[in-house]
Amino acid sequence: MIATVDAQLGGQETAPAEDLAGAALSLARRFAAGATMWCVAPEWPAHGRHVAVEFVHPVIVGKRALPAVNVEGADVVRALRLLARPGDVLLAISSAADLVSADLMSRADAWGLTSLWLGAGPRPSPGRADHVVWVEGVEPARAARTGDMVLLYHLLWELTHVVFEHPGLLRAEPACTEEVCITCSDEGRVAEVQAVHDILGAEVLVGGRTETVDVSLVDPPEPGDLVLVHAGVALSTLRGGLP
């Protein structure tokens, strides 16, 4: 009766084990640089609490406590906008259909956060988070209870601590050196509107930094809206989140 990750390993485009390995490397590097991991699980609050206590109070004596905080309640987006700092990590555990998680994942880059999305069922569209670890081909609400979801974050915790045993790799943050770097390239970036001054100028948060951009090409945005910004100009409004 349990649908398991085991059954998924052959049939999935990307296997959870490989995705977990990449996510753990990234997470360990962020922790080493001083990050806090913010955890949300709006559909299954117990998983958000569980993953946070896993990192804060490890089951293996001697493993370091790492700052992971579960956030739940009426307005998680507003709470995290206040709490999270650029360089932190945002972990969501949910189905792809969860609107709060999807909204947070859309904002992560603007806030300067590394995004990590663990879940089950139909996979989110590509690029929705920096790391997506997914159990496909199962009914999400059921998969959340088989032990698969807790297995994913148990392994995320364990692999993260293995990376800590490799200090040389903790320092090896990918550097912005080539023209393909999204920060410096021609690609647009998602920005969150903070304040609108007039038709020409709005303050937006992009990559965790405040910039002033031209908003004359889009419908008048409001604080909290997401816009796609390129070369100092907002090109489109992303109401209702990203596709």
Place this chain on the structure above:
Amino acid sequence: MNTEPTGFLYPFIESEERDASSLVADLAGSARAKMADSVALRTATLESCGGLVQRAAAEMADRFGAGGRLFAFGNGGSSTDADGTVELFRCPPSGRPLPAMSLVDDRAVLTALANDIGFDVVFARQIIAYAQAGDVAIGFSTSGDSVNVIRAFEEASRRGLLTIGLCGYEGGAMADSDAIEYCLVVRSDSVHRIQEAQDALVLQLWSAVQDHVPEGSQS
């Protein structure tokens, strides 16, 4: 004892490593092995506990049918297992929602009891306050030795609740307790693998309750 050693997998740790690709491959291999372990333990546990789960579920369904409620409790990660059990029974993916409460939900009650009396009574005192003879108590402790969980079971048993315990290792003190009618033991010494198997057990228990619960007796 370190029950999940990882160092042996990576004996030659070099502080000047720069290429992460071989580490990432090792991490993925380790994850795949643990996934296989987890699946094997879950499958074996559902098999070995299947009879107990079915009998416990039938009794639970009778109690729900007669207006009984479920109380769940545990510490740390096990508190989230209690929360998850309540989520599953109260907001099920299918079937009938059933009345369930988590005894770790109310931080005012928890901290009041812990501060004024001690942590050993935080669940037992809530059982005294809330529970009635037709109710059900489900407690989680991976070691099987959590004092506050065992004291809650003793109180629940005295009051005529149906008592169901989930634990790991060899069952600890819970396996020997007369206060626990159905003790479901996940035979492993890894806290992580035990918790994963406990999730699967709770799903099996919930599913069997749904099979048994009378139509239209609760809403």
